[in-house]
Amino acid sequence: MTLQLATFPSVAALSHERVDVIAAISASESRNSTQRKLSRLRNYSVISDGSAGADSDDEDGRGGVGITSLLGRVVTEGLRHIHQPDRRIRLNVSGLKFETKESLLFRYPQTLLGNSEKRAEFYCPDSDDFFFDRHRPSFEAIFRYYQTGKLIRPSSVPVDVFVDEMRFFRLGSDIISTYLESEGFIFPKPIRESDMPPEGHRRTIWRLMDFPESSIFAKIITLMCVIVIFVSIFVFCMETLPDYRDQEVLIGHDNSTNTTAIERATQSSFFQIETFCVAWFCIELGLRFYACPKKLVFIKDLLNIFDFVAIVPYFVTLPLIIANVSIPGNSIVFSLLRTMRLTRVFRIMKLSRHFKELQTLMKTVRASIGVLGMMVFFMLTMMVLYASCVFFADMDAPDTFFESIPDAFWWALVTMTTIGYGDAYPRTLAGKLIGSMCVITGLLVIALPVPIIVENFNNFYKRDKNMHIAEESVMEKSAIDESIRNFWNNVKKRCACSWVGRRLGRAGRRVQRFWSGENGDLHALDNYGENHVSSASRKRSKRRRQSLASSSLIELDHETVVSVISSDI
Numbered sequence: 001m002t003l004q005l006a007t008f009p010s011v012a013a014l015s016h017e018r019v020d021v022i023a024a025i026s027a028s029e030s031r032n033s034t035q036r037k038l039s040r041l042r043n044y045s046v047i048s049d050g051s052a053g054a055d056s057d058d059e060d061g062r063g064g065v066g067i068t069s070l071l072g073r074v075v076t077e078g079l080r081h082i083h084q085p086d087r088r089i090r091l092n093v094s095g096l097k098f099e100t101k102e103s104l105l106f107r108y109p110q111t112l113l114g115n116s117e118k119r120a121e122f123y124c125p126d127s128d129d130f131f132f133d134r135h136r137p138s139f140e141a142i143f144r145y146y147q148t149g150k151l152i153r154p155s156s157v158p159v160d161v162f163v164d165e166m167r168f169f170r171l172g173s174d175i176i177s178t179y180l181e182s183e184g185f186i187f188p189k190p191i192r193e194s195d196m197p198p199e200g201h202r203r204t205i206w207r208l209m210d211f212p213e214s215s216i217f218a219k220i221i222t223l224m225c226v227i228v229i230f231v232s233i234f235v236f237c238m239e240t241l242p243d244y245r246d247q248e249v250l251i252g253h254d255n256s257t258n259t260t261a262i263e264r265a266t267q268s269s270f271f272q273i274e275t276f277c278v279a280w281f282c283i284e285l286g287l288r289f290y291a292c293p294k295k296l297v298f299i300k301d302l303l304n305i306f307d308f309v310a311i312v313p314y315f316v317t318l319p320l321i322i323a324n325v326s327i328p329g330n331s332i333v334f335s336l337l338r339t340m341r342l343t344r345v346f347r348i349m350k351l352s353r354h355f356k357e358l359q360t361l362m363k364t365v366r367a368s369i370g371v372l373g374m375m376v377f378f379m380l381t382m383m384v385l386y387a388s389c390v391f392f393a394d395m396d397a398p399d400t401f402f403e404s405i406p407d408a409f410w411w412a413l414v415t416m417t418t419i420g421y422g423d424a425y426p427r428t429l430a431g432k433l434i435g436s437m438c439v440i441t442g443l444l445v446i447a448l449p450v451p452i453i454v455e456n457f458n459n460f461y462k463r464d465k466n467m468h469i470a471e472e473s474v475m476e477k478s479a480i481d482e483s484i485r486n487f488w489n490n491v492k493k494r495c496a497c498s499w500v501g502r503r504l505g506r507a508g509r510r511v512q513r514f515w516s517g518e519n520g521d522l523h524a525l526d527n528y529g530e531n532h533v534s535s536a537s538r539k540r541s542k543r544r545r546q547s548l549a550s551s552s553l554i555e556l557d558h559e560t561v562v563s564v565i566s567s568d569i
Contacts, residue, residue, distance in 0.1 A: 090129035093139045097129070104146055112170040113146065138165035145171070151179055159183060197293045205291035209284070212354070222354055225284060229350050232277040236344050239270045260324045278314045281307065281347075306349040313341045360464050364457040371449040378445045379416060386438040387412040393430040400427060416442025 089105060091098040091113070108114040122130045132139070137157050142165060145151045151171075153162045166176050197203045207214040212222040238244060265271045285307050292298040317337065352358035365372070387408035394400045401424035402408040411424045415438045426432050 090127075091143075092124070092127065092129045092131045093134055094132070094136050096136045096139070098139075098143055100143075100146070108146065108171075110170065110172055112168070118170070134168060135161055135165050138162050139169075142166065142169055142171070151175065153179070153183070197291055202291045205287055206293070209288045209291065225280075226351065226354050228277050228280045229347055231273065232281075232344070232347050235270050235273050235277070236347075244270065262321060262324060265321050274314065278311050281311050281350075285311075303349065303353055306346045309343050310347040310350070313337075313343055316340060356464050357461075360457065360460045363460045363464075364453065367456045367460070368449075368453045371452050375445060375449045379413070379442075382416060382438070382441050382445060383409055383412040386415070386434060386441070389434045390426050390431050390438075393434055394426050394428050397427045397431070401425065412438060415439055416445065418442060 086101050086103050089100055089102050091100070102116075105111075105114045105119075112118050119130055122132055124131045135157070137154050138161060141152055141154055141157070141162070151166075153159065163176060163180070166179070197206045208218045208221055212218045285304070288304075289295070289298055298304055349358075352362060384405075387402075387405050390411065391402045391405045391408045394402050402411070407424075411426075414421055415435055418439060426435050
C-alpha cells in the first residue's frame with residue numbers, strides 16, 4: 001500500500017513540493033515496523049517545521065497549515081499513545097465493553113490484542129475503542145485468560161465456536177492444542193523411525209496387520225479376521241446344542257462303535273471349522289509377532305495374551321486325538337479339558353482389536369475401577385444387612401424360603417438390583433417392608449456411581465474417536481508421501497549424473513513439499529540435484545532478488561496513518 005494523499009481532502013490541496021518530499025522520505029524508510037517509519041517522519045517534521053513553516057505559508061499563499069506541521073502533530077500524538085504501556089485500552093465486543101491496561105495485553109505479544117499493529121486494524125476513532133464483532137461469551141473467557149493465564153470454556157459455548165474465537169484472536173497453536181487436549185481432543189504422537197520396523201516386507205506386514213486404514217488390502221484382511229472370529233464363536237456356541245453333542249471328539253462312545261478319535265475328528269464338521277479358524281489365528285499371531293518392532297511390548301500386550309490363550313485348548317486336545325485317546329464324559333480329565341476349552345470364549349476379545357468401541361469400554365472399566373469397587377462393597381454390605389433382617393423376620397413363617405442367612409443372600413442381591421426373579425420372597429409383613437427398603441437402597445447404591453462411569457465413557461469415546469480420525473489422516477498422508485518419495489527416488493536413480501536427473505530431482509522435492517506442507521528439505525530425499533546447481537544460476541537468482549528489493553518502495557501503513565490523522569483532525 002502506497003501513501004495516497006488524495007484520501008485526505010485537506011491535505012491534497014497543499015503544495016506538490018511537500019508531497020515529493022514526503023514520498024522521498026517514505027521511499028527511504030525500512031520495512032521493520034510502522035512505529036519506526038512514523039518515528040523517522042516525526043524527526044523530519046520537527047527539523048523542517050521551523051525553517052519550512054514560513055516557506056509553506058508563502059508558497060501556499062493561503063496561510064494554511066503546512067503538510068509537515070500537520071503530519072508532525074499527527075505522528076507526535078500517535079507516538080505518545082504508542083509509548084504509554086500502562087494506558088487504558090477500551091475493547092468493544094458486539095456492544096459488551098471491556099477496559100484494561102495495555103501492559104496486561106503485552107504479556108502475550110503474539111496475540112491479536114497483545115500486538116499494537118494487529119490491534120490497530122480494529123480501532124474506532126469515534127468512540128476511541130477497539131471494536132470486534134465477535135462472540136461475546138467466548139471473549140469473556142479469552143479476556144480472563146489475559147488476566148489470569150487460565151483458559152476455561154464457558155459451559156454454554158460449543159467447542160467449535162470457542163476454538164474459532166481463539167483462532168481469530170490469534171492465541172497461538174500451542175494454547176489451542178493445550179486447550180483441545182484438556183477437552184479430550186488428543187491426536188496421536190508422530191511415530192518415530194525407531195518405533196517402526198525396518199524398511200521392506202516387515203514394515204509392509206506391520207502396516208497390513210495393525211493399521212487397517214493404510215490401504216484397501218489391509219481393510220480386506222481386517223474384514224476376513226472379523227469374519228473368522230465370528231465363525232469361531234458361532235461354532236463354539238453351536239456345538240453345545242444337544243443335537244450336535246454326538247460330534248464330540250474326545251468323549252468315550254459305546255464300545256460297539258469301532259471308530260477312533262481321528263475318524264470322529266475327520267467326520268466332525270465343527271472340528272474341521274475349528275481347525276481352519278485356529279490355523280488362521282496362528283498365522284495372524286505369527287505374522288504380527290514377526291513384523292512388530294518391539295517384541296517385549298508385543299508379549300506384554302493384553303490383547304495378544306488373549307489371542308494366545310484362545311488357541312491353547314486346540315493344541316492341548318490335538319495330541320490326544322492323534323494318540324486316539326477316548327476320555328469318558330464323567331471323568332475328571334474330561335472336566336478339566338472342558339474347563340480349558342472354555343478359554344475359547346476369549347476369542348471374542350479379539351474383536352476389540354478391530355472395533356475401537358470395545359477398547360473404549362475396556363478403558364472405561366479400567367478408569368472406573370475405584371467407583372465400581374466402591375459400589376460392589378456397598379452392595380455386599382447391604383446384602384448381608386437385608387439378608388439378616390429378612391431371615392429373622394420370616395424365621396417363624398410357615399413354608400419360608402429362607403432357611404438360613406446365606407439362603408437369603410440371593411434374594412437380597414436380586415432385590416437390590418431390581419431384577420426380582422420371584423423364586424424367593426418374604427411371606428410376613430415385616431419381611432415385605434424390609435424388601436421394600438432393600439429395593440430403595442439398591443436403587444441409590446447403583447444410581448450414584450453411574451454418572452461417573454458414563455462421564456468416563458464419554459471422555460474416552462470422544463478421545464478415541466478424535467485419535468482414530470487423526471490416525472486415518474496421518475496414515476493416508478504417509479502413504480501418499482511414501483509413494484511419491486519412492487517414485488522420484490527411482491526416477492533419479494535411472495537418470496543419475498544427467499541434466500534430466502537434476503531437473504527431475506528438484507521437481508520431485510517440490511511435489512514432496514507440496515504434499516507434506518513443509519518448506520525445508522525432507523530427510524527422506526537426498527540433495528543430489530541441489531548439489532549440482534551451478535554457481536552461475538545462484539548468482540543470477542541473487543541478482544534477481546537484489547533488483548526486486550531495490551525496485552520496491554518502502555510504503556507507509558495506510559490504515560494507521562488514516563486513523564491517526566482522522567483522530568487528530
